[in-house]
Amino acid sequence: MTHINVLDPGASPLDYYGYELRRLREASGLTQKQLGDILNYTGSLVGQIETARKVPTPEFSERADAALGSDGLLSRLVELVLRSQLPAxxxxxxxxxxxxxxxxxxxxxxxxxxxxxxxxxxxxxxxxxxxxxxxxxxxxxxxxxxxxxxxxxxxxxxxxxxxxxxxxxxxxxxxxxxxxxxxxxxxxxxxxxxxxxxxxxxxxxxxxxxxxxxxxxxxxxxxxxxxxxxxxxxxxxxxxxxxxxxxxxxxxxxxxxxxxxxxxxxxxxxxxxxx
The missing domain is CATH 3.30.870 (Endonuclease; Chain A)
Structure with a gap:
């Protein structure tokens, strides 16, 4: 069985975003590749964002919200993520x-x-x-x-x-x-x-x-x-x-x-x- 990285959503805004993206994707019954195809991104990128190894962009978030019917959740979260990635x-x-x-x-x-x-x-x-x-x-x-x-x-x-x-x-x-x-x-x-x-x-x-x-x-x-x-x-x-x-x-x-x-x-x- 493939190991799936388990994120602590309370660890950081980036971890919380990845946790929510995975939750929304799985609730929609989509694989990472399938979601990537819908969003015009690679499945690998989706996986990297879900595991907090890649920072999402506002554009990615807007597309994901539309595809997953998340009512702008990811677009709201990405503002916190990007702010948290700035030098302290x-x-x-x-x-x-x-x-x-x-x-x-x-x-x-x-x-x-x-x-x-x-x-x-x-x-x-x-x-x-x-x-x-x-x-x-x-x-x-x-x-x-x-x-x-x-x-x-x-x-x-x-x-x-x-x-x-x-x-x-x-x-x-x-x-x-x-x-x-x-x-x-x-x-x-x-x-x-x-x-x-x-x-x-x-x-x-x-x-x-x-x-x-x-x-x-x-x-x-x-x-x-x-x-x-x-x-x-x-x-x-x-x-x-x-x-x-x-x-x-x-x-x-x-x-x-x-x-x-x-x-x-x-x-x-x-x-x-x-x-």
């Missing part, structure tokens, strides 16, 4: 992103995670560590689901021109990433401004930071180091970073001019090259 030091930030009504960020070196493509995210996460890269990339991209809410936050990213030239993941990945930024050119709730080289010395030279604003709670400033995050509601820190951010937005190109610059970099640096 970053989970509070994900909660801030989910609750914020407005997010303003200055990015000195790369595109913010909330606007990254899959290829770009994978390249940044895999720079030194390829372990479980697909799962870690899926977890990062899942944070972007905050833009699918009924009332998504207003997101404003000021990014240095240098970040557009930092070739992360290769030419094709960068071209795709810059094209993705251009998708928001006419989206009022997601705004991208480029801080050009011509700005010279600016208030963001000390590094990237993010401001989270809420309907009723105090503003929180978030900065990041290697393997650590530093949220702060200290009034002096918030006031200082708010002033810095106002000056950065003022020094940056308008969203329209930023889009033109991004379009130019995408074509001139990452466009198709003649043989």
């Amino acid at each position: 030091w970053f989970r509070q930030v994900a909660e801030l992103e989910a609750r914020a009504t407005e997010i303003g960020t200055f990015q000195a070196n790369m595109v913010h995670g909330l606007l990254q493509t899959r290829a770009y995210a994978g390249a940044t996460l895999g720079a030194l560590d390829q372990t479980d890269l697909d799962d870690r990339t899926a977890v990062r991209l899942a944070r972007q689901r905050i833009f699918e809410k009924t009332k998504p936050p207003v997101f404003w990213m000021v990014i240095s021109e240098a970040a557009l030239y930092q070739e992360i993941g290769g030419r094709e990945t960068m071209r795709g990433q810059l094209a993705h930024l251009l998708n928001f050119e006419h989206t009022p709730r997601i705004n991208v401004q480029v801080l050009p080289y011509s700005a010279g010395a600016h208030p963001g030279l000390t590094g990237s930071f993010t401001l989270f604003r809420f309907a009723s709670d105090p503003v929180i400033v978030y900065t990041e180091g290697y393997g650590s995050g530093h949220p702060s509601a200290n009034p002096d820190t918030v006031q200082d970073c708010s002033l810095r951010y106002d000056h950065l937005r003022a020094a940056a190109l308008s969203p329209k001019d930023s889009a033109e610059l991004i379009r130019g970099v995408m074509e001139d640096r990452y466009g198709e090259q003649l043989a």
